[in-house]
Amino acid sequence: MVPAVSMRALTKRFDDVVAVDALDLDIADGEFFALLGPSGCGKTTTLRMIAGLEIPSAGSLKIHGDEVGTLPPNKRPVNTVFQNYALFPHMSVADNVGFGLRMQKTPKADVARRVGEAIELVRLTGMEHRRPNQLSGGQQQRVALARALVNRPKVLLLDEPLAALDLKLRQGMQFELKQLQREVGITFVFVTHDQEEALSMADRIGVMGDGELLQVGTPEEIYDQPVNRFVADFIGRSNFLPGTVEDPSTVCLTNGTRVTVEHAGDAGEAIALSLRPERVQLTDRGAVPEGQASLDGTVSLVTFLGSGVVYQVALDWMTVEVRAENRPSVPRHDVGDDVSLWWRDDAVAVVPA
Amino acid sequence: MSSSALDPLDIVDPDHEHSHIGEEVERRLRRADRRRGFLLALPAYLYMVLFFAVPLVIVLIYSFATRTSSGSVALSGWNLESYRKLGEPIVRNVVFRSAFLAAITTVVCLLVGYPYAYFAATRRPLVRNLLLVAVMIPFWTNFLVRNYSWRLLLSTGGPISSATEAIGLGETDLLFTRTAVVLGLTYSFLPFMILPLYASIERIDWRLVEASRDLYSSGWKSFSKIVFPLSLPGVIAGSILVFVPSLGAYVTPEILGGGRETMLGSYIVTQFLTARNWPVGASVSFVLMAVMLSATIVYFRAGGKNL
Amino acid sequence: MSEASSAQARGLAKFGLSLNVLLVLVFLYAPIVLLTIYSFSGARNPGQWGGFTLDWYRALGDDTRVQDAIWVSIRVALVSTVLSVVLGTMAALALERFTFRGKKVFDALLYLPIIIPDVTMAVMMLLFFTQAFDLLDAWFGLRIAKGFATIVVSHIAFNIAFVSVVVRARIAGMDATLEQAAADLYATRWKAFVFVTLPQIMPGVLGGALLALTLSLDDVVVTQFVAGPGSTTLPVYVFSLIRRGVTPLINAVSVVMLAASLVLVIGSLFAQRANEGRRRREPAA
Numbered sequence: 001m002v003p004a005v006s007m008r009a010l011t012k013r014f015d016d017v018v019a020v021d022a023l024d025l026d027i028a029d030g031e032f033f034a035l036l037g038p039s040g041c042g043k044t045t046t047l048r049m050i051a052g053l054e055i056p057s058a059g060s061l062k063i064h065g066d067e068v069g070t071l072p073p074n075k076r077p078v079n080t081v082f083q084n085y086a087l088f089p090h091m092s093v094a095d096n097v098g099f100g101l102r103m104q105k106t107p108k109a110d111v112a113r114r115v116g117e118a119i120e121l122v123r124l125t126g127m128e129h130r131r132p133n134q135l136s137g138g139q140q141q142r143v144a145l146a147r148a149l150v151n152r153p154k155v156l157l158l159d160e161p162l163a164a165l166d167l168k169l170r171q172g173m174q175f176e177l178k179q180l181q182r183e184v185g186i187t188f189v190f191v192t193h194d195q196e197e198a199l200s201m202a203d204r205i206g207v208m209g210d211g212e213l214l215q216v217g218t219p220e221e222i223y224d225q226p227v228n229r230f231v232a233d234f235i236g237r238s239n240f241l242p243g244t245v246e247d248p249s250t251v252c253l254t255n256g257t258r259v260t261v262e263h264a265g266d267a268g269e270a271i272a273l274s275l276r277p278e279r280v281q282l283t284d285r286g287a288v289p290e291g292q293a294s295l296d297g298t299v300s301l302v303t304f305l306g307s308g309v310v311y312q313v314a315l316d317w318m319t320v321e322v323r324a325e326n327r328p329s330v331p332r333h334d335v336g337d338d339v340s341l342w343w344r345d346d347a348v349a350v351v352p353a
Numbered sequence: 354m355s356s357s358a359l360d361p362l363d364i365v366d367p368d369h370e371h372s373h374i375g376e377e378v379e380r381r382l383r384r385a386d387r388r389r390g391f392l393l394a395l396p397a398y399l400y401m402v403l404f405f406a407v408p409l410v411i412v413l414i415y416s417f418a419t420r421t422s423s424g425s426v427a428l429s430g431w432n433l434e435s436y437r438k439l440g441e442p443i444v445r446n447v448v449f450r451s452a453f454l455a456a457i458t459t460v461v462c463l464l465v466g467y468p469y470a471y472f473a474a475t476r477r478p479l480v481r482n483l484l485l486v487a488v489m490i491p492f493w494t495n496f497l498v499r500n501y502s503w504r505l506l507l508s509t510g511g512p513i514s515s516a517t518e519a520i521g522l523g524e525t526d527l528l529f530t531r532t533a534v535v536l537g538l539t540y541s542f543l544p545f546m547i548l549p550l551y552a553s554i555e556r557i558d559w560r561l562v563e564a565s566r567d568l569y570s571s572g573w574k575s576f577s578k579i580v581f582p583l584s585l586p587g588v589i590a591g592s593i594l595v596f597v598p599s600l601g602a603y604v605t606p607e608i609l610g611g612g613r614e615t616m617l618g619s620y621i622v623t624q625f626l627t628a629r630n631w632p633v634g635a636s637v638s639f640v641l642m643a644v645m646l647s648a649t650i651v652y653f654r655a656g657g658k659n660l
Numbered sequence: 661m662s663e664a665s666s667a668q669a670r671g672l673a674k675f676g677l678s679l680n681v682l683l684v685l686v687f688l689y690a691p692i693v694l695l696t697i698y699s700f701s702g703a704r705n706p707g708q709w710g711g712f713t714l715d716w717y718r719a720l721g722d723d724t725r726v727q728d729a730i731w732v733s734i735r736v737a738l739v740s741t742v743l744s745v746v747l748g749t750m751a752a753l754a755l756e757r758f759t760f761r762g763k764k765v766f767d768a769l770l771y772l773p774i775i776i777p778d779v780t781m782a783v784m785m786l787l788f789f790t791q792a793f794d795l796l797d798a799w800f801g802l803r804i805a806k807g808f809a810t811i812v813v814s815h816i817a818f819n820i821a822f823v824s825v826v827v828r829a830r831i832a833g834m835d836a837t838l839e840q841a842a843a844d845l846y847a848t849r850w851k852a853f854v855f856v857t858l859p860q861i862m863p864g865v866l867g868g869a870l871l872a873l874t875l876s877l878d879d880v881v882v883t884q885f886v887a888g889p890g891s892t893t894l895p896v897y898v899f900s901l902i903r904r905g906v907t908p909l910i911n912a913v914s915v916v917m918l919a920a921s922l923v924l925v926i927g928s929l930f931a932q933r934a935n936e937g938r939r940r941r942e943p944a945a
Contacts, residue, residue, distance in 0.1 A: 013376075053840055055382065056375040070378040073843040086841035090859045099855075100845035147845065390758020394766055397751035397820055401769045404817040408784035409772075411791055465687075468680040484681070486929065491688045493925040496878045497895045498914040501902055502691035505698060508906065511707030512694055540691070543684075572670055601777030603881050608902055618779040618881075625783060625885070635787070638780040649775045 002065045004029040004187040010059035019045040021211040032188045034202035042211040043191045052076045079148035080157040085140050087132035094128040100151040118150035138169050158190035195235045232274040239320045240272040255317045259293045260345045270353040277323035279347040285338040294342040416636035426631050435632035451616040455599035458538040462546035462595045470550035492544035500608045529611035537605040545594035553587025593652045699911035706908045716912035729897040737876040740815035745869045748823025756831040773821035782885035785814040807888035814886045815876045823868035830864025870928040
C-alpha cells in the first residue's frame with residue numbers, strides 16, 4: 001500500500017542550522033502518528049514541511065505517492081490544526097469552517113451541507129453564528145478541527161493540538177481526538193512534546209531529537225525497547241545501570257553483578273541497562289527468587305504519590321528509583337530498610353552507554 | 354528493529370532519489386517575494402523620494418546659495434553666509450527666545466501633567482479611561498481653533514479680563530505677551546506630556562511601593578525614590594514631545610504673541626514670505642530639523658518607542 | 661512623623677491631586693466651551709457677551725469666500741486622505757511583511773515627515789515647487805501655478821508617513837499564522853490578502869484615514885506656503901483673518917471647524933473602541 005506520507009532524506013536547513021536532518025519515514029494511510037520530541041528537535045519543522053509552510057532544503061516528500069516537496073500549501077491535499085488554532089477572528093464559526101471549501105470554489109449548497117456535517121461532527125451545532133472570541137478554548141479547538149476536516153484532507157496535521165488547553169480539558173480531548181480519527185479514517189500526524197499525549201493517542205510514535213528521527217514504533221515498542229538513553233529518558237522515567245557486554249545474553253554491571261538479558265549486543269561493548277522504576281521488584285534483603293541476579297541497597301527516600309510509592313534506593317555505587325503500586329498486597333518499606341532489587345530478564349532494555 | 358521502519362526496497366526506489374531542488378525553489382520564491390515587496394513599496398517610495406527627499410535636498414542646497422539684490426536666489430557662488438548669519442544677534446535672540454519659551458512650556462506641562470497622569474494611572478479602569486479620553490479630545494480638535502480660543506479668552510475686555518476685574522484684581526492684559534505664548538503652547542502640547550507619563554506610571558509594579566512602605570519608607574520617600582525614578586522614561590519622552598514642537602511653533606506665537614514674540618517658526622516664515630531671504634530661511638529650517646532629529650533619536654534611545 | 665500628621669499629609673496630597681485634575685480639565689475645555697458660547701453673542705467685540713444671536717452663522721452662510729475655502733479644504737482632505745491611505749497601506753504592508761532592497765532607507769524616509777517641524781516641511785515644498793515649476797517652464801514652456809494640486813501633493817507627502825505608522829502597528833499586532841491558515845485552506849496569496857489580511861488590518865487603515873483627514877484639515881503652515889491665489893483652505897483663510905484682527909465671524913467659523921473635528925474624534929474613538937474590544941476578546945494565545 002502506498003504510504004500516506006513518505007519522506008526520504010528530508011532535510012531542512014535554516015542558513016547554517018540543520019533543523020531536520022535527512023529524515024526517512026513512512027506514515028501509513030489511516031494511521032494516527034505522533035512526532036514526539038523536546039522543543040527545538042525539528043518536529044514542528046517537519047510538520048510544516050508536510051503542510052507546505054516550509055520548503056525542504058533537500059530530500060523527497062510524497063503524499064499518497066505524489067511528490068509535493070515544493071508545492072505551496074494551497075495546492076496540497078493536507079490541512080492543519082494550528083497550535084493557537086489561527087481561527088479567523090472576523091468570521092463566524094460557519095464561515096471559518098467553510099473557508100477552505102469556498103476557496104476551492106465548491107458549490108454553495110455543498111458548502112452549506114458539508115459545513116453543517118463538520119460542525120455536527122465536532123458537536124458544535126447551534127454555535128454556527130458565534131465569533132471565535134465568544135467560544136471557550138475547547139470549542140475553538142473543535143472549530144479548528146472542523147475547519148480542517150471539512151476539506152477531507154488526505155492527511156490532517158495537528159501542531160501541539162492540546163497545548164493551549166488546561167489539564168482536565170486536555171485529557172478529555174485526547175480521548176475525543178482518537179475517537180474522531182477512527183470515525184473519519186483520515187491519517188492524523190500530530191506534533192507534541194508531551195510523551196503522555198503521544199503514548200495515549202498515537203498508533204505509532206516517531207521520537208525526534210536534534211533534527212534526527214531517533215526511533216519509530218508503537219507506544220509499547222518505544223516504551224519497552226528504547227534504542228538509546230535519550231528516548232528512554234524522554235519517554236517515562238528510567239534508571240540507567242552502566243555495564244559491559246560479556247556475551248550475547250550476559251551483561252556485567254559496574255559493581256560486578258552478572259545479569260541475563262535478551263539481546264546484549266557485542267562482547268566488550270560498554271552499555272547501560274535501562275530499567276523502568278515500575279519494573280523493579282523491591283523485597284526485603286535476600287528475598288530474591290532462586291537464580292535471579294539482584295542488587296542490595298538501602299531505602300533513602302520514600303515519596304507517597306497516592307496511586308503508588310516511589311522509593312529511592314541507595315546502592316553503594318548508584319541510586320535506583322523504584323515505583324511500587326499502592327496496593328494492600330504490596331509490602332511497604334521505610335527509610336533505612338535494607339532491601340534487595342531484582343527484575344525479570346525481559347524487563348530491561350540494553351542501550352548504548 | 355524498531356529504530357527505523359524502513360523497507361530496504363524503498364531506499365533504492367528511483368523516485369526517492371534525494372532531490373536538492375528545494376533550496377533552488379526556495380531561493381526563487383524568496384526572490385519573487387522580494388520583488389513583490391519592492392513593487393508594493395514602489396509607489397510610496399517614489400512619492401517620498403520625489404516629494405520629500407528631493408525637496409529636503411533642495412532646502413540644503415538653497416541654504417548655501419546667495420541672495421540676489423532682487424530677493425531671488427542665485428544658485429551659484431556657494432557660501433556659508435546664511436549659516437554665519439545664525440550667529441548674529443537678531444537670529445541668536447530668536448533662537449534663545451524660542452528655546453526659553455519652549456523650555457518654560459515643557460516645565461509647565463511637566464508640573465501640571467505629572468500629577469494628572471499619576472492621578473489617572475492610579476484610578477480604576479473606567480475613571481482612568483475617561484481621564485485619558487478627556488485629554489485626547491482637545492488633542493484631536495483643530496489646532497488653529499484651539500489657539501484662537503485663547504486669543505478670544507485673553508482679548509482686551511474678554512472673558513478672563515472681565516473675570517479678574519469682577520473679583521477686584523483689575524483688568525489683565527496678557528495677550529501678545531510671553532505668558533500668552535506659553536499658555537498657548539501648553540494648551541497645544543499638554544497631551545503630548547500626559548500620555549507618555551501616564552504610560553510609564555501605569556506600568557509601574559505597585560508591589561514595589563508596597564514593599565518600600567513595608568520597609569518603613571514614608572509616602573513621599575516612596576514616591577521620590579521609587580515611583581518617580583521608574584517613570585523617568587515617560588518624563589524624558591514627554592519633555593521631548595513637548596519641547597520639540599514648541600521650538601518650531603509658528604501658529605501659536607503668531608496668534609498669541611502677535612508677531613512681537615518671534616520664535617523660530619515665525620522667523621523662518623518671515624524669511625520666505627516677507628523678507629525674501631531664502632538662503633537664511635533654508636539654513637534655519639535645516640538646523641531646526643537637525644535639532645529635532647537628534648532629539649527624536651534621544652527619545653527612541655530612552656525607550657520612547659514603547660510609550 | 662506621627663500617625664495623625666502623616667494621615668493629614670496624605671489627605672492633603674490627595675486633595676492636591678484631585679484639584680489639579682479638575683483645573684487641568686477646566687483648562688482644557690473652558691476655552692472651547694467659551695468660544696462656542698461667544699459665537700452666539702450679539703456683541704461686535706468677539707470677546708464680549710451681547711445677547712443670543714445666530715447672526716454670525718447667517719453671515720457665514722452669505723460669505724462666499726469662507727464657503728469656497730470650506731470646499732477647497734474638504735476636497736483637499738478627501739483626495740489627499742484617499743491617496744495617502746492607499747500609498748501608506750501599501751508601504752506598511754511592504755515594510756511589515758516583506759524584505760526588499762532599499763527597505764532601511766524607505767523606513768527612515770517614512771519616519772522623517774513625522775519628526776520634521778511643519779515649518780521645515782513648508783519650506784521644503786515651497787522651494788521644491790518653485791524649482792520644479794521653473795525647470796518645467798525653462799524646458800517645456802509649461803507654466804504651472806501653485807494651487808489645489810500643490811496643496812494635495814504636499815498633504816500626501818506628510819500623510820503617507822502617518823498612515824503607514826498606524827497601519828504598521830496594526831499589522832505587527834496581527835497573528836501571522838492567520839495568513840498561513842488561509843494558505844493551508846487553499847487560498848491563493850491574493851485571496852488570503854482579500855479575505856483574511858485586509859479585514860484584519862481594516863481598523864488600522866480606518867484609523868490612519870482619520871488621522872490623515874485630521875492632519876489635512878488642521879494644516880496651516882504647509883498649505884500657506886503652497887497655496888495659490890484661487891485655492892485657499894479654511895484654516896489658512898481663518899489664520900489670515902485672525903492676523904488681521906478678531907471678529908465675531910471667526911468665532912462662528914471656528915465653531916464649525918470645531919464641530920467637524922469633534923465628529924472625526926468621536927468617529928475615531930468609536931472605531932478604536934470597537935477595535936480594542938475585539939482585541940480584548942481574542943484569545944491571548
